[in-house]
Amino acid sequence: MTPEELRAVQTPFKERYRSDPASALATLSATGTLDVARLQCVVDGAGGGRVIAGVHPRAGGDGAGKCAGDMLLEALVGCAGVTLAAVSTAMNLGVTAGRLSAEGDLDFRGTLGVSRDAPIGFTAIRVSFELETDAGEAQLQKLGELTERYCVVAQSLNAPVSISIRRVGPPGQVGNG
Incomplete structure (x- = not known):
């Protein structure tokens, strides 16, 4: 992407946010489902991906989760x-x-x-x-x-x-x- 293309993409957002600061506010979110037996949480990622979070091996985890x-x-x-x-x-x-x-x-x-x-x-x-x-x-x-x-x-x-x-x-x- 060129600097001009980047400016063309971002300028409308910047102008809107300058004239209407409230439009720049957003709440991002993440969700997860517990797997207590495995000491894991399945995190639903943006775009549909899933990540299994687990306890680090240096804290007693088995390394199966991130x-x-x-x-x-x-x-x-x-x-x-x-x-x-x-x-x-x-x-x-x-x-x-x-x-x-x-x-x-x-x-x-x-x-x-x-x-x-x-x-x-x-x-x-x-x-x-x-x-x-x-x-x-x-x-x-x-x-x-x-x-x-x-x-x-x-x-x-x-x-x-x-x-x-x-x-x-x-x-x-x-x-x-």
């Missing part, structure tokens, strides 16, 4: 990759190919309740990218900064996000009754 921590890193790579592609296109950097990776530091003592002093969740996450491009170092630095700035998943992890986990519906019922 660890949600791995899925979080995958979501980050996907979001950063799409953002990087759009930003590099807008900057006209001539990126022809690339690869992203994410790695995160996790102390399993926290999630297993072994130590109250051990954090639960990632303590650091690093995303890196390699690109085939003739862009200069300053342009690539700016590309990294803008990708981090506009990546929804990265910003959601960097900023305090309100999360609540609660039961809905009467006990003993699943779904609509």
